[in-house]
Amino acid sequence: MIRTRFIAPVVGLVVFFGAWEALVRAFDVQPFVLETPSRIVRYIAKFPDDYFSAALTTMRHAALGFAISVLVAIAVGAAMAAWDFMEQATQPILTLIAVTPFAAYIASVKIGFGIFSDKPVVFIVALVSLPAFAFATADGMRGADASSRELLASVDASGWEVFWHLRLPSALPSLFTAAKYNTGLALVVAYLAEGGAGGLGKIGARAVAGNQGDRLWAAILSMAVLGTISLVLLNVLQRAVMGWHVSQRTQRG
Protein backbone atom coordinates (compact mmCIF):
# COMPACT_ATOMS: atom_id res chain seq x y z
CA MET A 1 0.00 0.00 0.00
CA ILE A 2 2.71 2.46 1.10
CA ARG A 3 4.98 1.25 -1.71
CA THR A 4 2.20 1.91 -4.25
CA ARG A 5 1.75 5.37 -2.79
CA PHE A 6 5.35 6.27 -3.58
CA ILE A 7 5.84 4.27 -6.77
CA ALA A 8 2.68 5.46 -8.55
CA PRO A 9 3.65 9.16 -8.76
CA VAL A 10 7.19 8.25 -9.85
CA VAL A 11 5.84 6.04 -12.62
CA GLY A 12 3.45 8.82 -13.66
CA LEU A 13 6.24 11.40 -13.80
CA VAL A 14 8.60 9.09 -15.70
CA VAL A 15 5.90 8.41 -18.31
CA PHE A 16 5.08 12.13 -18.57
CA PHE A 17 8.69 13.32 -18.98
CA GLY A 18 9.51 10.39 -21.29
CA ALA A 19 6.59 11.24 -23.58
CA TRP A 20 7.55 14.93 -23.49
CA GLU A 21 11.16 14.13 -24.43
CA ALA A 22 10.12 11.75 -27.21
CA LEU A 23 7.51 14.08 -28.72
CA VAL A 24 9.81 17.13 -28.78
CA ARG A 25 12.55 15.06 -30.45
CA ALA A 26 10.17 13.31 -32.85
CA PHE A 27 8.53 16.52 -34.07
CA ASP A 28 11.72 18.59 -33.82
CA VAL A 29 9.94 21.34 -31.85
CA GLN A 30 11.73 24.72 -31.69
CA PRO A 31 13.52 25.20 -28.30
CA PHE A 32 11.59 28.39 -27.50
CA VAL A 33 8.24 26.68 -28.06
CA LEU A 34 9.11 23.60 -26.01
CA GLU A 35 12.48 22.35 -24.81
CA THR A 36 13.23 18.70 -23.97
CA PRO A 37 13.38 17.90 -20.24
CA SER A 38 16.93 16.57 -20.56
CA ARG A 39 18.19 19.87 -22.04
CA ILE A 40 16.33 21.89 -19.38
CA VAL A 41 17.99 19.87 -16.62
CA ARG A 42 21.40 20.21 -18.27
CA TYR A 43 20.88 23.98 -18.50
CA ILE A 44 19.95 24.29 -14.83
CA ALA A 45 22.97 22.14 -13.92
CA LYS A 46 25.21 24.72 -15.63
CA PHE A 47 23.95 27.54 -13.37
CA PRO A 48 22.72 25.82 -10.19
CA ASP A 49 23.46 28.74 -7.86
CA ASP A 50 21.60 31.24 -10.05
CA TYR A 51 18.48 29.10 -10.17
CA PHE A 52 18.62 28.14 -6.50
CA SER A 53 18.98 31.75 -5.39
CA ALA A 54 16.25 32.93 -7.81
CA ALA A 55 13.94 30.16 -6.56
CA LEU A 56 14.51 31.26 -2.96
CA THR A 57 13.65 34.85 -3.90
CA THR A 58 10.43 33.78 -5.62
CA MET A 59 9.59 31.53 -2.69
CA ARG A 60 10.12 34.45 -0.30
CA HIS A 61 7.86 36.75 -2.33
CA ALA A 62 5.12 34.14 -2.55
CA ALA A 63 5.39 33.05 1.09
CA LEU A 64 5.35 36.61 2.46
CA GLY A 65 2.34 37.60 0.35
CA PHE A 66 0.64 34.34 1.26
CA ALA A 67 1.19 34.86 5.00
CA ILE A 68 -0.03 38.48 4.91
CA SER A 69 -3.08 37.35 2.96
CA VAL A 70 -3.91 34.64 5.52
CA LEU A 71 -3.69 37.11 8.42
CA VAL A 72 -5.83 39.74 6.69
CA ALA A 73 -8.30 37.06 5.52
CA ILE A 74 -8.74 35.69 9.04
CA ALA A 75 -9.63 39.18 10.29
CA VAL A 76 -11.91 39.91 7.32
CA GLY A 77 -13.45 36.41 7.31
CA ALA A 78 -14.12 36.52 11.06
CA ALA A 79 -15.89 39.87 10.64
CA MET A 80 -17.88 38.48 7.69
CA ALA A 81 -18.92 35.44 9.72
CA ALA A 82 -19.93 37.59 12.68
CA TRP A 83 -21.85 40.42 10.97
CA ASP A 84 -24.17 40.15 7.97
CA PHE A 85 -23.57 43.82 7.17
CA MET A 86 -19.82 43.22 7.00
CA GLU A 87 -20.31 40.22 4.76
CA GLN A 88 -22.61 42.12 2.41
CA ALA A 89 -20.20 45.07 2.32
CA THR A 90 -17.11 42.94 1.77
CA GLN A 91 -18.39 40.38 -0.73
CA PRO A 92 -18.45 42.74 -3.76
CA ILE A 93 -14.93 43.96 -3.01
CA LEU A 94 -13.55 40.43 -2.74
CA THR A 95 -15.40 39.45 -5.91
CA LEU A 96 -13.89 42.44 -7.73
CA ILE A 97 -10.40 41.42 -6.60
CA ALA A 98 -11.03 37.82 -7.65
CA VAL A 99 -12.31 38.59 -11.15
CA THR A 100 -9.99 41.47 -12.08
CA PRO A 101 -7.00 40.16 -14.08
CA PHE A 102 -4.01 40.90 -11.87
CA ALA A 103 -1.63 40.85 -14.84
CA ALA A 104 -3.35 44.01 -16.08
CA TYR A 105 -2.44 46.11 -13.04
CA ILE A 106 0.98 44.68 -12.23
CA ALA A 107 2.77 47.56 -14.00
CA SER A 108 0.75 50.23 -12.16
CA VAL A 109 1.41 48.67 -8.76
CA LYS A 110 5.12 48.29 -9.52
CA ILE A 111 5.40 51.94 -10.50
CA GLY A 112 3.55 52.89 -7.31
CA PHE A 113 5.76 50.82 -4.96
CA GLY A 114 9.06 50.89 -6.91
CA ILE A 115 9.99 48.74 -9.87
CA PHE A 116 12.98 47.05 -8.24
CA SER A 117 11.36 46.63 -4.83
CA ASP A 118 9.97 43.41 -3.34
CA LYS A 119 6.96 45.30 -2.00
CA PRO A 120 4.78 45.36 -5.13
CA VAL A 121 5.32 41.63 -5.67
CA VAL A 122 4.37 40.78 -2.09
CA PHE A 123 1.42 43.19 -2.24
CA ILE A 124 0.01 41.69 -5.45
CA VAL A 125 0.44 38.11 -4.15
CA ALA A 126 -1.36 39.06 -0.92
CA LEU A 127 -4.15 40.86 -2.78
CA VAL A 128 -4.80 38.09 -5.32
CA SER A 129 -4.77 35.37 -2.63
CA LEU A 130 -7.15 37.29 -0.36
CA PRO A 131 -10.61 36.40 -1.77
CA ALA A 132 -10.19 32.61 -1.56
CA PHE A 133 -8.80 32.85 1.99
CA ALA A 134 -11.46 35.30 3.18
CA PHE A 135 -14.38 33.31 1.77
CA ALA A 136 -12.92 30.09 3.18
CA THR A 137 -12.46 31.65 6.63
CA ALA A 138 -15.99 33.07 6.67
CA ASP A 139 -17.54 29.76 5.55
CA GLY A 140 -15.50 27.72 8.02
CA MET A 141 -16.26 30.01 10.94
CA ARG A 142 -19.96 30.13 10.11
CA GLY A 143 -19.99 26.33 10.04
CA ALA A 144 -18.72 26.05 13.64
CA ASP A 145 -20.76 23.46 15.54
CA ALA A 146 -23.98 25.04 16.82
CA SER A 147 -24.00 22.89 19.95
CA SER A 148 -20.48 24.06 20.87
CA ARG A 149 -21.42 27.69 20.16
CA GLU A 150 -24.36 27.40 22.53
CA LEU A 151 -22.21 25.69 25.12
CA LEU A 152 -19.71 28.57 25.09
CA ALA A 153 -22.58 31.06 25.20
CA SER A 154 -23.92 29.26 28.28
CA VAL A 155 -20.87 30.39 30.26
CA ASP A 156 -20.73 33.83 28.63
CA ALA A 157 -17.50 33.23 26.69
CA SER A 158 -16.25 36.45 25.11
CA GLY A 159 -16.16 37.00 21.36
CA TRP A 160 -12.39 36.51 21.41
CA GLU A 161 -12.71 33.24 23.35
CA VAL A 162 -15.31 31.92 20.90
CA PHE A 163 -13.02 32.94 18.03
CA TRP A 164 -9.94 31.31 19.53
CA HIS A 165 -11.45 28.12 20.95
CA LEU A 166 -14.11 27.42 18.33
CA ARG A 167 -14.34 29.56 15.21
CA LEU A 168 -10.69 29.60 14.12
CA PRO A 169 -10.12 25.83 14.49
CA SER A 170 -13.45 25.24 12.72
CA ALA A 171 -12.16 27.29 9.77
CA LEU A 172 -8.92 25.31 9.43
CA PRO A 173 -10.24 22.67 6.99
CA SER A 174 -11.56 25.26 4.53
CA LEU A 175 -8.48 27.47 5.06
CA PHE A 176 -6.20 24.59 4.07
CA THR A 177 -8.34 23.86 1.00
CA ALA A 178 -8.00 27.52 -0.01
CA ALA A 179 -4.27 27.37 0.76
CA LYS A 180 -3.80 24.49 -1.68
CA TYR A 181 -5.48 26.51 -4.42
CA ASN A 182 -3.64 29.69 -3.46
CA THR A 183 -0.18 28.06 -3.34
CA GLY A 184 -0.02 27.69 -7.11
CA LEU A 185 -1.68 31.06 -7.61
CA ALA A 186 0.76 32.86 -5.30
CA LEU A 187 3.76 31.41 -7.16
CA VAL A 188 2.33 32.32 -10.56
CA VAL A 189 1.55 35.86 -9.38
CA ALA A 190 5.03 36.23 -7.86
CA TYR A 191 6.65 34.99 -11.09
CA LEU A 192 4.67 37.38 -13.27
CA ALA A 193 5.09 40.36 -10.92
CA GLU A 194 8.80 39.97 -10.23
CA GLY A 195 10.49 41.49 -13.30
CA GLY A 196 13.18 43.77 -11.92
CA ALA A 197 12.65 42.53 -8.36
CA GLY A 198 14.68 39.37 -9.02
CA GLY A 199 13.60 35.76 -8.68
CA LEU A 200 12.63 33.24 -11.33
CA GLY A 201 10.26 35.82 -12.81
CA LYS A 202 13.21 38.06 -13.66
CA ILE A 203 15.07 35.17 -15.33
CA GLY A 204 11.92 34.22 -17.25
CA ALA A 205 11.25 37.80 -18.38
CA ARG A 206 14.83 38.23 -19.61
CA ALA A 207 14.76 34.87 -21.38
CA VAL A 208 11.61 35.92 -23.24
CA ALA A 209 13.17 39.27 -24.17
CA GLY A 210 16.35 37.52 -25.37
CA ASN A 211 14.51 34.67 -27.13
CA GLN A 212 16.43 32.10 -25.00
CA GLY A 213 14.40 28.88 -24.92
CA ASP A 214 16.82 27.00 -22.63
CA ARG A 215 16.77 29.76 -20.04
CA LEU A 216 13.00 30.25 -20.21
CA TRP A 217 12.18 26.54 -19.79
CA ALA A 218 14.71 26.22 -16.98
CA ALA A 219 12.82 28.96 -15.12
CA ILE A 220 9.50 27.25 -15.87
CA LEU A 221 10.72 23.86 -14.60
CA SER A 222 12.16 25.52 -11.49
CA MET A 223 8.74 27.07 -10.86
CA ALA A 224 7.11 23.64 -11.21
CA VAL A 225 9.56 22.14 -8.69
CA LEU A 226 8.98 25.08 -6.34
CA GLY A 227 5.21 24.59 -6.57
CA THR A 228 5.53 20.87 -5.86
CA ILE A 229 7.76 21.45 -2.83
CA SER A 230 5.34 24.10 -1.54
CA LEU A 231 2.37 21.76 -1.82
CA VAL A 232 4.26 18.94 -0.10
CA LEU A 233 5.19 21.30 2.76
CA LEU A 234 1.58 22.45 2.98
CA ASN A 235 0.38 18.85 3.21
CA VAL A 236 2.89 18.11 5.98
CA LEU A 237 1.72 21.21 7.86
CA GLN A 238 -1.92 20.22 7.40
CA ARG A 239 -1.25 16.73 8.75
CA ALA A 240 0.54 18.21 11.78
CA VAL A 241 -2.10 20.86 12.53
CA MET A 242 -5.24 18.98 11.54
CA GLY A 243 -4.54 15.40 12.59
CA TRP A 244 -7.91 15.44 14.38
CA HIS A 245 -9.87 16.10 11.17
CA VAL A 246 -11.63 13.31 9.31
CA SER A 247 -9.84 14.24 6.06
CA GLN A 248 -6.50 13.42 7.66
CA ARG A 249 -7.43 10.00 8.96
CA THR A 250 -9.90 8.46 6.50
CA GLN A 251 -8.51 5.83 4.16
CA ARG A 252 -10.09 5.71 0.72
CA GLY A 253 -11.89 2.57 -0.41
Added chain:
Amino acid sequence: MPRTPTLAPMPTGNIVSLRALRKSFGALETIAGIDLEIERGSFVSVIGPSGCGKSTLLRVVAGLEPPSSGEALVNGEPAGDARRHKQVAMVPQHPGLLPWRTVRANARLLLDVNRKANGPTTSDPLDLLERVGLGSFLDSRPHQLSGGMQQRVALVRALALGAPLLAMDEPLAALDEITRSEMRGLLNQLVEGRGVTTLFVTHSISEAVALSDRVLVSSPRPARIVADIAIDLARPRRGGLDDEPGFFELCTQVRHALLQGAHA
Protein backbone atom coordinates in the same frame (compact mmCIF):
# COMPACT_ATOMS: atom_id res chain seq x y z
CA MET B 1 -0.87 24.05 45.54
CA PRO B 2 -4.09 22.04 44.99
CA ARG B 3 -7.23 23.68 46.24
CA THR B 4 -8.91 21.93 49.17
CA PRO B 5 -12.69 21.96 48.86
CA THR B 6 -14.29 23.82 51.73
CA LEU B 7 -17.26 22.14 53.30
CA ALA B 8 -19.62 25.07 53.60
CA PRO B 9 -23.17 24.41 54.78
CA MET B 10 -25.40 23.65 51.81
CA PRO B 11 -27.69 26.61 51.06
CA THR B 12 -31.35 25.70 51.16
CA GLY B 13 -34.45 27.02 49.43
CA ASN B 14 -35.31 27.25 45.78
CA ILE B 15 -32.63 27.63 43.18
CA VAL B 16 -34.95 28.12 40.21
CA SER B 17 -38.02 30.36 40.34
CA LEU B 18 -40.16 30.84 37.26
CA ARG B 19 -43.02 33.27 37.58
CA ALA B 20 -45.67 33.64 34.86
CA LEU B 21 -42.97 32.76 32.37
CA ARG B 22 -43.90 33.12 28.72
CA LYS B 23 -41.72 32.76 25.67
CA SER B 24 -42.63 33.45 22.05
CA PHE B 25 -40.62 33.55 18.85
CA GLY B 26 -42.53 36.09 16.79
CA ALA B 27 -46.10 34.81 16.54
CA LEU B 28 -45.07 31.33 17.74
CA GLU B 29 -45.80 30.89 21.43
CA THR B 30 -43.61 28.14 22.91
CA ILE B 31 -44.08 28.62 26.66
CA ALA B 32 -47.47 29.69 27.97
CA GLY B 33 -47.27 30.96 31.52
CA ILE B 34 -45.21 28.63 33.71
CA ASP B 35 -44.89 29.09 37.46
CA LEU B 36 -42.31 26.78 38.97
CA GLU B 37 -40.03 26.49 41.96
CA ILE B 38 -37.15 24.00 42.01
CA GLU B 39 -35.65 23.13 45.35
CA ARG B 40 -31.90 23.27 45.74
CA GLY B 41 -30.19 19.90 45.44
CA SER B 42 -33.12 18.20 43.73
CA PHE B 43 -33.23 16.37 40.42
CA VAL B 44 -36.16 17.54 38.30
CA SER B 45 -37.06 16.13 34.90
CA VAL B 46 -39.27 17.75 32.30
CA ILE B 47 -41.01 15.36 29.97
CA GLY B 48 -43.39 16.12 27.14
CA PRO B 49 -44.15 15.54 23.47
CA SER B 50 -41.61 16.50 20.79
CA GLY B 51 -41.57 20.21 20.00
CA CYS B 52 -43.58 21.13 23.10
CA GLY B 53 -41.06 23.71 24.29
CA LYS B 54 -39.08 21.69 26.85
CA SER B 55 -35.72 22.65 25.37
CA THR B 56 -36.80 26.28 25.13
CA LEU B 57 -37.70 26.16 28.82
CA LEU B 58 -34.23 24.80 29.58
CA ARG B 59 -32.60 27.50 27.44
CA VAL B 60 -34.56 30.23 29.25
CA VAL B 61 -33.48 28.84 32.62
CA ALA B 62 -29.88 28.64 31.34
CA GLY B 63 -30.09 32.33 30.39
CA LEU B 64 -29.63 31.63 26.69
CA GLU B 65 -33.06 33.02 25.79
CA PRO B 66 -34.70 35.95 27.58
CA PRO B 67 -38.30 35.44 28.68
CA SER B 68 -40.89 37.28 26.56
CA SER B 69 -42.69 38.07 29.79
CA GLY B 70 -42.59 36.93 33.39
CA GLU B 71 -39.49 36.16 35.36
CA ALA B 72 -36.81 33.44 35.41
CA LEU B 73 -34.57 33.55 38.48
CA VAL B 74 -31.61 31.24 39.07
CA ASN B 75 -29.87 31.32 42.41
CA GLY B 76 -31.69 34.54 43.21
CA GLU B 77 -30.69 36.49 40.10
CA PRO B 78 -32.16 36.80 36.59
CA ALA B 79 -31.20 33.81 34.44
CA GLY B 80 -29.12 36.00 32.08
CA ASP B 81 -27.00 37.24 35.00
CA ALA B 82 -26.70 33.69 36.37
CA ARG B 83 -25.31 32.65 32.98
CA ARG B 84 -22.72 35.43 33.10
CA HIS B 85 -21.74 34.30 36.60
CA LYS B 86 -21.41 30.64 35.49
CA GLN B 87 -24.24 29.50 37.73
CA VAL B 88 -25.60 27.06 35.15
CA ALA B 89 -23.68 24.17 33.59
CA MET B 90 -25.17 22.90 30.34
CA VAL B 91 -25.01 19.35 29.01
CA PRO B 92 -26.38 19.47 25.45
CA GLN B 93 -27.98 16.59 23.56
CA HIS B 94 -24.90 16.21 21.39
CA PRO B 95 -21.75 16.20 23.51
CA GLY B 96 -20.38 19.19 21.57
CA LEU B 97 -16.78 18.10 22.19
CA LEU B 98 -14.23 20.05 20.19
CA PRO B 99 -12.54 17.52 17.88
CA TRP B 100 -9.17 19.31 18.01
CA ARG B 101 -9.04 19.13 21.83
CA THR B 102 -8.02 16.08 23.80
CA VAL B 103 -10.36 14.56 26.38
CA ARG B 104 -8.44 16.39 29.11
CA ALA B 105 -8.69 19.73 27.29
CA ASN B 106 -12.37 19.23 26.43
CA ALA B 107 -13.14 18.55 30.08
CA ARG B 108 -11.50 21.89 30.94
CA LEU B 109 -13.23 23.92 28.23
CA LEU B 110 -15.85 25.65 30.38
CA LEU B 111 -13.20 26.51 32.97
CA ASP B 112 -10.89 27.94 30.30
CA VAL B 113 -13.36 30.62 29.18
CA ASN B 114 -14.78 33.54 31.18
CA ARG B 115 -12.24 32.60 33.88
CA LYS B 116 -13.05 35.53 36.14
CA ALA B 117 -16.45 33.94 36.82
CA ASN B 118 -14.97 30.61 37.97
CA GLY B 119 -16.20 30.10 41.50
CA PRO B 120 -14.56 28.45 44.52
CA THR B 121 -16.56 25.25 43.93
CA THR B 122 -14.89 24.22 40.67
CA SER B 123 -13.69 20.61 40.57
CA ASP B 124 -10.56 19.16 39.05
CA PRO B 125 -11.64 17.70 35.69
CA LEU B 126 -8.89 15.07 35.91
CA ASP B 127 -10.34 13.65 39.14
CA LEU B 128 -13.78 13.56 37.58
CA LEU B 129 -12.45 11.90 34.42
CA GLU B 130 -10.90 9.23 36.63
CA ARG B 131 -14.22 8.77 38.43
CA VAL B 132 -16.12 8.23 35.19
CA GLY B 133 -13.56 5.70 33.98
CA LEU B 134 -11.78 7.85 31.41
CA GLY B 135 -8.47 8.11 33.23
CA SER B 136 -6.65 6.21 30.51
CA PHE B 137 -8.16 8.31 27.70
CA LEU B 138 -6.94 11.74 28.84
CA ASP B 139 -4.93 12.38 25.68
CA SER B 140 -7.41 10.78 23.28
CA ARG B 141 -9.40 12.85 20.80
CA PRO B 142 -13.20 12.71 20.71
CA HIS B 143 -13.24 10.61 17.51
CA GLN B 144 -11.40 7.87 19.42
CA LEU B 145 -14.23 7.58 21.97
CA SER B 146 -17.61 5.83 21.82
CA GLY B 147 -20.82 7.86 22.08
CA GLY B 148 -21.20 6.96 25.76
CA MET B 149 -17.61 7.97 26.53
CA GLN B 150 -18.11 11.28 24.72
CA GLN B 151 -21.22 11.95 26.78
CA ARG B 152 -19.24 11.18 29.95
CA VAL B 153 -16.70 13.81 28.96
CA ALA B 154 -19.57 16.26 28.40
CA LEU B 155 -20.88 15.44 31.88
CA VAL B 156 -17.44 15.94 33.46
CA ARG B 157 -17.04 19.24 31.56
CA ALA B 158 -20.29 20.47 33.15
CA LEU B 159 -19.63 19.12 36.66
CA ALA B 160 -16.10 20.55 36.73
CA LEU B 161 -17.62 24.02 36.56
CA GLY B 162 -19.03 23.51 40.06
CA ALA B 163 -22.19 25.42 39.10
CA PRO B 164 -25.15 25.00 41.44
CA LEU B 165 -27.51 24.18 38.53
CA LEU B 166 -26.95 21.49 35.92
CA ALA B 167 -29.15 21.92 32.81
CA MET B 168 -29.29 18.77 30.70
CA ASP B 169 -31.04 18.64 27.35
CA GLU B 170 -31.76 15.00 26.45
CA PRO B 171 -28.11 14.08 26.97
CA LEU B 172 -28.72 10.34 26.74
CA ALA B 173 -31.05 10.41 23.73
CA ALA B 174 -28.46 9.30 21.17
CA LEU B 175 -27.13 6.37 23.20
CA ASP B 176 -28.05 2.69 22.95
CA GLU B 177 -30.17 1.16 25.72
CA ILE B 178 -27.30 -0.51 27.62
CA THR B 179 -25.11 2.61 27.55
CA ARG B 180 -28.11 4.71 28.58
CA SER B 181 -28.68 2.46 31.57
CA GLU B 182 -24.99 2.71 32.56
CA MET B 183 -25.08 6.47 32.15
CA ARG B 184 -28.15 6.74 34.38
CA GLY B 185 -26.29 4.94 37.14
CA LEU B 186 -23.24 7.12 36.63
CA LEU B 187 -25.31 10.29 36.62
CA ASN B 188 -27.02 9.29 39.87
CA GLN B 189 -23.63 8.51 41.43
CA LEU B 190 -22.11 11.83 40.36
CA VAL B 191 -25.02 14.08 41.20
CA GLU B 192 -26.26 12.52 44.45
CA GLY B 193 -24.61 14.09 47.44
CA ARG B 194 -22.90 16.89 45.48
CA GLY B 195 -25.67 19.34 46.30
CA VAL B 196 -26.06 20.20 42.66
CA THR B 197 -29.56 20.80 41.32
CA THR B 198 -30.38 19.17 38.00
CA LEU B 199 -32.98 20.22 35.45
CA PHE B 200 -33.21 17.35 33.00
CA VAL B 201 -35.15 17.36 29.73
CA THR B 202 -36.00 13.93 28.38
CA HIS B 203 -38.39 11.93 26.24
CA SER B 204 -37.91 8.77 28.27
CA ILE B 205 -40.38 8.06 31.04
CA SER B 206 -38.21 5.38 32.68
CA GLU B 207 -35.16 7.66 32.57
CA ALA B 208 -37.11 10.49 34.18
CA VAL B 209 -38.40 8.23 36.95
CA ALA B 210 -35.05 6.52 37.57
CA LEU B 211 -33.19 9.79 37.97
CA SER B 212 -35.59 12.34 39.40
CA ASP B 213 -37.09 13.59 42.61
CA ARG B 214 -39.85 15.26 40.58
CA VAL B 215 -41.13 14.76 37.06
CA LEU B 216 -42.81 17.72 35.42
CA VAL B 217 -45.11 16.79 32.54
CA SER B 218 -45.51 19.37 29.81
CA SER B 219 -48.47 19.89 27.51
CA PRO B 220 -47.92 20.09 23.74
CA ARG B 221 -46.72 23.51 22.54
CA PRO B 222 -47.13 26.05 23.99
CA ALA B 223 -45.62 24.37 27.06
CA ARG B 224 -47.53 24.38 30.34
CA ILE B 225 -46.83 22.12 33.30
CA VAL B 226 -49.84 19.78 33.42
CA ALA B 227 -48.55 17.44 36.13
CA ASP B 228 -45.91 17.60 38.83
CA ILE B 229 -45.21 14.08 40.06
CA ALA B 230 -43.05 13.43 43.14
CA ILE B 231 -40.74 10.43 42.75
CA ASP B 232 -40.34 9.02 46.22
CA LEU B 233 -37.93 6.20 45.39
CA ALA B 234 -35.19 5.89 47.96
CA ARG B 235 -31.72 7.34 47.39
CA PRO B 236 -29.08 6.42 46.62
CA ARG B 237 -30.69 4.84 43.58
CA ARG B 238 -29.15 1.51 42.73
CA GLY B 239 -29.15 -0.74 39.66
CA GLY B 240 -32.17 -3.04 39.21
CA LEU B 241 -34.55 -0.21 40.07
CA ASP B 242 -36.43 -0.85 36.82
CA ASP B 243 -37.72 -4.18 38.15
CA GLU B 244 -39.32 -2.76 41.29
CA PRO B 245 -43.13 -2.45 41.44
CA GLY B 246 -42.86 1.12 42.78
CA PHE B 247 -40.80 2.14 39.76
CA PHE B 248 -43.33 0.57 37.41
CA GLU B 249 -46.25 2.35 39.14
CA LEU B 250 -44.52 5.71 38.88
CA CYS B 251 -43.79 5.13 35.19
CA THR B 252 -47.45 4.34 34.63
CA GLN B 253 -48.44 7.49 36.50
CA VAL B 254 -46.15 9.62 34.35
CA ARG B 255 -47.37 7.92 31.17
CA HIS B 256 -50.99 8.66 32.04
CA ALA B 257 -50.17 12.26 32.85
CA LEU B 258 -48.37 12.56 29.54
CA LEU B 259 -51.36 11.15 27.63
CA GLN B 260 -53.81 13.37 29.49
CA GLY B 261 -51.53 16.35 28.92
CA ALA B 262 -51.45 15.64 25.20
CA HIS B 263 -55.20 16.25 25.06
CA ALA B 264 -55.28 19.08 27.58
